[in-house]
Amino acid sequence: MTDTIIDIDCVTKRYGSHTVLKDLCFSVRPGEKLALIGPSGSGKTTILRTLMTLETIEGGTIRIDGENLFQMERNGRLVPADEAHLHRMRTKIGMVFQLFNLFPHKCVLDNITLAPMLTKGVKKADAERRAMELLDLVGLADKARAMPAQLSGGQKQRVAIARALALQPRIMLFDEVTSALDPELVEEVLSVMRMLGSTTDMTMLLVTHEMSFAHDFADRVLFFDRGRIVEEGPPDVLFTNPSHERTQTFLKKIIAAGQRI
Amino acid sequence: MEWDWEFVREIMPTLLDGLRITLLATLLGSMLAAAAGLGFALLRRSKSRAVARTTGFVVEFIRGTPLLVQLYFLFYVLPELGVLLSPLTAGVVGLGLHYATYTSEVFRAGIDNTPRGQWEAAKACNLTPYQTWRHIILPQAIPPMIPALANYFVAMFKETPLLSAITVIELMSEARSVANSNYRYLEPMTLVGVLFLCISLIAVPALHLLERRFRPTR
Ligand SMILES: Nc1ncnc2c1ncn2[C@@H]1O[C@H](COP(=O)(O)OP(=O)(O)OP(=O)(O)O)[C@@H](O)[C@H]1O
Ligand SMILES: [Mg+2]
Numbered sequence: 001m002t003d004t005i006i007d008i009d010c011v012t013k014r015y016g017s018h019t020v021l022k023d024l025c026f027s028v029r030p031g032e033k034l035a036l037i038g039p040s041g042s043g044k045t046t047i048l049r050t051l052m053t054l055e056t057i058e059g060g061t062i063r064i065d066g067e068n069l070f071q072m073e074r075n076g077r078l079v080p081a082d083e084a085h086l087h088r089m090r091t092k093i094g095m096v097f098q099l100f101n102l103f104p105h106k107c108v109l110d111n112i113t114l115a116p117m118l119t120k121g122v123k124k125a126d127a128e129r130r131a132m133e134l135l136d137l138v139g140l141a142d143k144a145r146a147m148p149a150q151l152s153g154g155q156k157q158r159v160a161i162a163r164a165l166a167l168q169p170r171i172m173l174f175d176e177v178t179s180a181l182d183p184e185l186v187e188e189v190l191s192v193m194r195m196l197g198s199t200t201d202m203t204m205l206l207v208t209h210e211m212s213f214a215h216d217f218a219d220r221v222l223f224f225d226r227g228r229i230v231e232e233g234p235p236d237v238l239f240t241n242p243s244h245e246r247t248q249t250f251l252k253k254i255i256a257a258g259q260r261i
Numbered sequence: 262m263e264w265d266w267e268f269v270r271e272i273m274p275t276l277l278d279g280l281r282i283t284l285l286a287t288l289l290g291s292m293l294a295a296a297a298g299l300g301f302a303l304l305r306r307s308k309s310r311a312v313a314r315t316t317g318f319v320v321e322f323i324r325g326t327p328l329l330v331q332l333y334f335l336f337y338v339l340p341e342l343g344v345l346l347s348p349l350t351a352g353v354v355g356l357g358l359h360y361a362t363y364t365s366e367v368f369r370a371g372i373d374n375t376p377r378g379q380w381e382a383a384k385a386c387n388l389t390p391y392q393t394w395r396h397i398i399l400p401q402a403i404p405p406m407i408p409a410l411a412n413y414f415v416a417m418f419k420e421t422p423l424l425s426a427i428t429v430i431e432l433m434s435e436a437r438s439v440a441n442s443n444y445r446y447l448e449p450m451t452l453v454g455v456l457f458l459c460i461s462l463i464a465v466p467a468l469h470l471l472e473r474r475f476r477p478t479r
Contacts, residue, residue, distance in 0.1 A: 054381050083389075090387040101382035105400050114396060115386035167387065 004063075005030040005171065005203050006051070011060035013046055013227075020046050021227045023060070030170070031201045035214035035235070038224030039250060044207040048173040051205070052095045053086050064092055064171070091119075094169035098176045100156040102148040102163070108135070109144040112163045119167070127166075134162040138192050154185030158192055165196075171203045172196075179209055186210070193217065211254055211261045215239050223247045268448050272439045276449070279435030280456055283421045286352050286431060290421075291414040293357025298364030302372060303394075305365070324362040329423050331355050336427035352424040352431075360417050367409045371402040408472040415464045419457060432456060 006028040013021040020043045028034055036044045049055045051062065053069065062069040071078045072085045081089070103111050112134060113127035122130070135141045138158040148156055157177055164172060174193065178186040190213050197204060197217050208214050214221060215235045222232045223242070231244045239261050242248050255261060304316040323331070335351040346354065375398050383393040425434035436449040 049381075052381075052385055054384060087387060087389065090384070093385075095385040097378060097382065097385075099378055101376075101378035103379070103382070103397055103401075115388060118392050118396065119387045119389075163386070 003029060005032075005065055006205075007061075007063035007066075008047075009061045009063070011050070011062060012058050013043070013050060013055065014058050019227060021050075021057075024228065026222065026229060026232070028203055028205065030203055033197050033204045033217055033219045034206065035218035035221045036205065036207045036224060037209075037211070037214060037221060037250075038230075041226075042224040043227040044224055045175050048095065048175050048205060048207060051171070051173060052093055053090060064089055091167070092169055093171045093173065094164035094167055095173040096157070096160050096164050096175070096177050098180050100148075100153070100160045100180075102156055102160055104148050106148075107144070108140065108146050108148070108151070108159050111148070111159060112166045115163070116166050131162070131166060134165055135159075137165075137195075138162050139188070152185060153181045154188045157181065157189045161189075161192055161196075169202070171205070174204065174206045174208070176207050176209065209254075211239065211251070211259055215261060223250065225250075262447055265445070265448060268443070268445060269452065272436075272443075272449060273452070275435050275439055276432060276452055276456065279430060279432035282349070282429065282431040283418070283433075284460075286349065286356065286421050286424060286429065287414065287418040289353040290356035290360065290417055293353060294360035294364050294413065294417065295410060297357060297361035299368050301361055301365035302368035305369065306372070320362045320365060323358055328355060328359045328420060329426060331359060332423060332427050348424070348427050348429040351427055352421075352429045355427075356417055356420070356424075360413050363413050364410055367406050367413070368402075371406040372398060374405070375402050404475040407475045408468060411464075411468050411471055415461060415468070418460065418464075422453075 004027040008024055008026050011021055011024045012019065024043075024047070036047065038044055046055060050057055051064075051069075057070060061071070067089065068078070068081075069086075069089050070081050072081045073079075103114070106114065109128060109131055112131035113122075113124065116122040116127045116130070117124060132141060132144065135144055138161055140155060140158055140162070143151065143155060143159070148159070151159065161177075177193070178189050181189065190210070193206075193213075194217065196202065206214065206217065218235050220232060221235050221238045223230050223238065223244075223246075225246050231238060231242060231247045238247065239251065242251060251261065301316055301320050305313050305320070307313045307316070332352065332355040335346060335355050336348065339346060339351075379397055379401065380393065383397045388397065421431055422433035424431050425437065428434070432453055436453045440446045440449040
């Protein structure tokens with residue numbers, strides 16, 4: 001129990017009558033790099049959105065750091081989490097979106113400093129110093145005063161990563177962060193992620209269609225289909241020697257589409 | 262009947278006094294319409310169904326009844342309930358609330374137009390709902406609304422003569438009183454029209470400027 005940072009226990013998620021996650025169970029160890037792969041519509045994004053509290057769940061429990069994400073104790077009883085509880089839980093988690101979702105009315109620097117200043121009371125000068133370090137890290141120190149509209153997709157995504165890092169979460173969620181990018185811009189984002197993976201002890205969950213990146217990056221890969229985990233294992237095993245037929249079919253399709261694994 | 266320039270010169274200062282009140286009422290009414298419209302729009306989005314519904318009902322009620330009736334109510338009926346408003350206050354409240362029901366629609370559309378990803382990014386950044394409105398949603402939603410809001414303020418300006426019905430001494434009532442006491446209507450009423458036209462003519466290019474300045478760039 002103490003050895004996991006995320007515990008997903010029998011989680012069910014429905015949109016109306018459509019069940020997207022069915023009795024899903026898995027845990028993540030602190031510092032683990034986890035890749036979630038699977039066909040479109042299998043529920044990968046939904047898992048990340050649920051962890052970020054952008055969605056609620058209909059059944060099961062999620063624990064972050066041993067603490068229940070969507071419920072809290074009051075007078076010895078479990079009740080739905082209030083806004084203060086969710087707020088505290090969110091400090092542990094950051095997310096990077098497929099479509100960046102930068103704040104278009106704020107310059108790059110302000111995109112990064114806004115949340116630390118508002119949510120942690122960090123002083124402006126300190127927040128800006130930290131933001132410049134992060135921009136340096138993602139190779140965009142010269143764009144601090146640029147507006148998001150002036151950046152390429154790859155640059156936007158690197159700013160979005162810096163923005164999430166500024167809050168120093170223990171867990172980072174990446175939802176297909178390169179799939180909206182032109183092919184020639186993918187590598188600059190992947191190399192930032194690679195650097196993060198090797199230099200930080202953050203727990204990272206990554207949804208991706210870039211199989212070769214998942215292969216190099218992840219400690220463990222989960223293959224999803226229709227809201228369930230079909231197969232999981234270290235990338236060397238899952239990519240080269242999958243035991244389930246559905247995993248094999250999925251990987252064959254990926255290879256047929258021209259991707260290296 | 263002949264146009265009398267001497268009479269024009271004589272009544273002009275009085276009319277300009279009235280115009281001042283007209284502009285003041287429009288300005289204050291616009292400010293109230295903007296603030297209350299935003300308030301209505303936010304309340305209509307409230308998580309509490311009761312609050313959202315009640316606000317919706319109030320807004321529909323105000324929009325569905327004539328401004329003149331509302332002005333009479335504010336000025337002549339409220340005092341019987343113990344609420345005494347000066348004519349100008351009653352006029353500004355009437356104009357402001359009436360137009361707030363229109364501006365609330367503008368706010369609502371503008372807020373709905375903000376992409377869902379902005380709300381989600383704000384949440385992922387752990388901003389509180391208040392911080393999200395204040396720093397993320399409204400600063401993006403309001404600039405594109407400004408031309409539409411300004412349109413309503415111009416429309417409000419042209420409805421200010423209604424305030425003469427509750428004894429506000431604005432342009433129209435000044436004109437009517439000089440006309441009545443001199444038995445001449447040609448000059449006062451023509452000048453009222455010309456003054457309104459002048460202000461509107463200034464407003465139109467100003468609106469275009471606003472439209473260009475705040476045209477959405479995304
Ligand atoms: N807001 C929503 N309302 C209704 N259904 C939804 C909603 N969001 C997702 N779904 C459905 O939930 C299922 C899982 O969606 P999800 O986005 O998690 O899939 P995914 O594995 O991320 O797919 P992709 O690889 O295409 O991104 C899909 O069938 C999708 O249509
Ligand atoms: Mg997805």
